Amino acid sequence: MAEYQIRRCDRQLEGGIHPETHKDLSTTEPCVFVDDPKRLVFPIHFSGGGPGEALVAVGDTVSQGTPIIKCQSGIIHVASRAGTVIDITDHAITHPSANQSASIIIEPSGLKEQSYLDPLVWPFDADSLRNRAIEAGILGLGGAGFPSFKKWSDGTQTLIINAAECEPYLTADDTLMRIDTHSMIRGACMLSRTLDIKTIVIGIEDNKPEALEAIEDALKESRSDCFFDIVLLDTKYPSGSERHLVWLTLGIEVPTGSRSVELGVIVHNPGTLAALSRAIDGKPITDRIVTLTGEALKAPKNVIAPIGTPINHLIEATDTSPSSLTSITVGGPMMGYAVTEFTAGITKTTNCLLARDVEIPPESPCIRCGACATVCPIRLQPQQMVFALKGGSLDLAVHEGLGDCIECAACNAVCPSHIPLAEWFRLGRFEVRDQANEQRLASEARERFEARNARLERIAQEQEAKRAARKAKTADALEKARKAREQTA
């Protein structure tokens, strides 16, 4: 039995909101596998892990687990089902900022052909584990899609399992913790053993008693020598934001511009750890749990779906006709984004498809009431930031703290003027990144230009020197010839 304690969090989330959670909408039905869809869609550049390149060609036959995309970060995405690559083309994708992108389309054959990796046998070192995570395509499954191996630095002292799942409607993590507890715990233990981590913290909101019970049972059976510190958090959004979870559970305020990793703390989603556990056994990520929920779906539930499954196939899995919906939210109501093209496939970071009819009241002018500031979990003044952004002064918004915004959208939820504050901030932050990028490109171009000038100048100098040398040589030769002539004369 692993040693563990359960304690109530003694810190209070400053700001934040208590939205209606609507979680029981999808937790009353058991989690089921969906039938294989007719086709699977894998965006080459937007599957997580950065832009990638296709490792297969049209007509290739793939097994479940065959590498098909290699990303810039090294991450490899595999075919989630055996089948044939029928096309590599521009296709609708699920992504907040792109609607269409080059994608690999696979038609599943229905065969059970598998091409897995060899199991990793203990003892192995951190590098082997990192390699395994790359080969198995392990990304943050909570939604961010950050390549997990990049977080695993030596000197890590604490692993936090982010089991808060504070976003309303979402129950994918809750479901995973109920049905796949052992994998999660095993993944956490293996990672801790490899990185020599002594404490594993589980931050979980107090609205998941079943998951908590499952974790306790799993820990009683576990033989890990790690200490498990289970922290019960008040149900308040956004307690599951990485920065806030670190502060709530450990009391550490991660400085602006740093990541918790730099402080020796890594945070992982339960799904990521469960996937890691399977990766050690040789199985790359081919499926994930997706919450299909919302009042517009007839039979909301959690499903286990192959990566790449088109959205309309999943909508049908809830006995709902895709044509009855005009748009679906990928992710939760707070941080999700709308997708209107239902042929797009789910990716590793798609934790929820939310269908509901919300009528957004018309926007009215900001009256600076400051309601947004009272709920901002990092104490920003959203009213001031949006004023700057609407006035077109990005630098002023940055001065107010735009760069620190975690885009949790708590401000949206309380604004009496119904201003889409979070959307403004997302846009603003995107522009800031864009500008930084442009600046980088510009400075690179300048460096290239300067280097070229220097090179040209150097060449000119060399030529000048050569010419001078040649001249001197000629003069020398002439002189010699003249002297010789004089002597003979």
Place this chain on the structure above:
Amino acid sequence: MIKRPDYPPRDTALVMRMVLIALIPGIVAMTVFFGPGVLFNLTAAILTAIVSEALCLRLRQRELKPRLIDLSAVLTGVLIALALPQAAPWWLVIAASAASVTLGKHLYGGLGQNPVNPAMLGYALMLISAPVAMTTLWINPLTTPDFLTAWSAFLGHSSDAVTGATTLDLYKTEFRALTATEASRNPLFTQAHLGFIYGYEWVALAYLAGGLWLIYQRVITWHTPVGLLTTLLVISAFFSFDPDTATPVWVHLIAGAGIFAAFFILTDPVSGATSPKGRLWFAIGVGILTYLIRTHGQYPDAIAFAVLLMNFAAPMIDHYTRPRIMGREASVKGPGGQS
């Protein structure tokens, strides 16, 4: 027991409606002690505000409906009406209300754009343009006029028997020659039910009740009223070592617009400071200026000028009172930005 809401009301129109509801006790108390003139002023000011708002929206080619139903114009009308002398003639009320909405608000771009408090702008404008009417037409609560007297005052024929200067003003003029004991023999004080000032005390209490309800409902925060009232209290208490020359503390607090302004005027979010700390400093600034102008200025009350002056300081206050952002060493100070 109804649970206190977690957040402010979820709609601008609801915010305005709640402020209007919170004003009802004050309006009732005002009507009881200062007569039906209060209601005439309210009616005229509200109608003028709505018409001005509609006219401005039309001129600015904006949609009428959303701005008219959000009640922001009505609230401006109510606030200016309650700030004006109770025996004010109709033209004063209409001019003040129209100025508040047009010059105070729409000149700068309408709802949410006004740099200063619209009602106080209208008030200050009238105080400068019609000083006599603005200083002499206050009702003495001991001689509450009946309907007809009030109506004729509204039409411009006020009777000297019921009107005069405010209590605050009395301390500057008539009471100046008196000792504190002599001044306290004035029937306004001797007949007071609660021992403060006849009529005014109940009005102040009614506004206080409405204001506290707004704090409870999270429409406003405690920072503004506490900032103003504490500052007035502390400064006037400090200078009351010579009771024969100083205006008493409680006269400062309840005779003028103190309570009303603390909860309903300074709390205008648009023209005030926006961070909690900023709101506190804003209110403290208004308190200091109010005391200074009341004591050393020419005008009977000073809230309007103090508020207007602090409105201009609000953006700067905001630059220096930002909360410390999570993850930062210190709060960001200064205006920043180049554009």
